[in-house]
Amino acid sequence: MTFCLGMKVKGGLVGIADTRITTGSECITAKKVSIHQHGRHSMFLMTSGLRSVRDKALTYFEEVIDERGRTFDKLYKVVNEFGRQIRRVAEEDGAALKESGLEFNLNALIGGQLEGDREHKLFLLYPEGNWVEVGQGTPYHIIGSARYGKPILDRALTFDSAMEYALKVGYLAFDATFMSATDVSFPIDVVLYRHNTYDIIEHRFEKDDFREAAAAWQASMVESINKMSISNFEGVFEKTLTLPVRTSTLGMSMVEPMPNGKKKR
Numbered sequence: 001m002t003f004c005l006g007m008k009v010k011g012g013l014v015g016i017a018d019t020r021i022t023t024g025s026e027c028i029t030a031k032k033v034s035i036h037q038h039g040r041h042s043m044f045l046m047t048s049g050l051r052s053v054r055d056k057a058l059t060y061f062e063e064v065i066d067e068r069g070r071t072f073d074k075l076y077k078v079v080n081e082f083g084r085q086i087r088r089v090a091e092e093d094g095a096a097l098k099e100s101g102l103e104f105n106l107n108a109l110i111g112g113q114l115e116g117d118r119e120h121k122l123f124l125l126y127p128e129g130n131w132v133e134v135g136q137g138t139p140y141h142i143i144g145s146a147r148y149g150k151p152i153l154d155r156a157l158t159f160d161s162a163m164e165y166a167l168k169v170g171y172l173a174f175d176a177t178f179m180s181a182t183d184v185s186f187p188i189d190v191v192l193y194r195h196n197t198y199d200i201i202e203h204r205f206e207k208d209d210f211r212e213a214a215a216a217w218q219a220s221m222v223e224s225i226n227k228m229s230i231s232n233f234e235g236v237f238e239k240t241l242t243l244p245v246r247t248s249t250l251g252m253s254m255v256e257p258m259p260n261g262k263k264k265r
Helices: 051-071 075-099 150-156 163-180 207-227
Strands: 003-009 012-018 020-023 026-029 033-038 041-049 106-114 121-125 131-133 140-144 188-194 200-205
Touching: 003 041, 003 106, 003 121, 003 163, 012 041, 012 106, 012 163, 033 051, 033 188, 033 200, 041 051, 041 075, 041 140, 041 188, 041 200, 051 075, 051 106, 075 106, 075 121, 075 131, 106 140, 106 188, 121 140, 140 150, 150 163, 163 188, 163 207
Parallel strands: none
Antiparallel strands: 003 012, 003 140, 012 188, 020 026, 033 041, 041 106, 106 121, 121 131, 188 200
16 A cells, blocks of 8 residues: 655645555565656656556656656646556556456656646546646545545645645654554655745655654643543443333343342333
8 A cells, every 4th residue: 555645735735655565465665756857847746556557657757758848838737648648558558457357556646836837736646547636625635545644634734734734744644544554654755845946855754753753742642632521421431321121022021220220120
């Protein structure tokens, strides 16, 4: 499985990707992020799905970028081109994969800003080659293992969040996934893009880099739960469950427990 998260906030883009690749019973470490940057053309691409499909589609795509990358003036045009390369790989390898019992599977997040874009953009690309743009309403998307980190993002992230804050929330979404999914792990690659800078920052973090932060987050959660007051729960442990009187198949009334410990018939 994979954890790749892209977030679009007012100030820019934040991306986080794990590096664990599982093949049968083996695990390896490999990058899931590629960066393409020259002049006023800056973008990153993150993928989840079959590694062989990803590598072949990305090789075809990078060949196109090398040949005519400067002719793309808006990011959606680049996304369309990567979609074409995905469909090309599907035509070449889809049938063989199906015969082997494998599903053609490749999802991608593409973010950045080209000279014709008025703002930074983030797109989600599907295995069929079509896409949707990530907007302000839900300013993030996860490809791969999404269920563990999604609640944190839904509660804590908004389009108006600062990039520094978004990075913290994104790390906590990864941490929740890392704690619950055995096929998502460190190191993680972080990419940052500030609006109108045309410069992408990339950094890799190891598990030890977050040892103190993880311990502090754990302690903070436990403390918050202990301090939480839920009025509906008050006195619940002092109450005794009262069961309704019911009749057995022999016509006898069954004993019903009472709050004072006595029996009622």
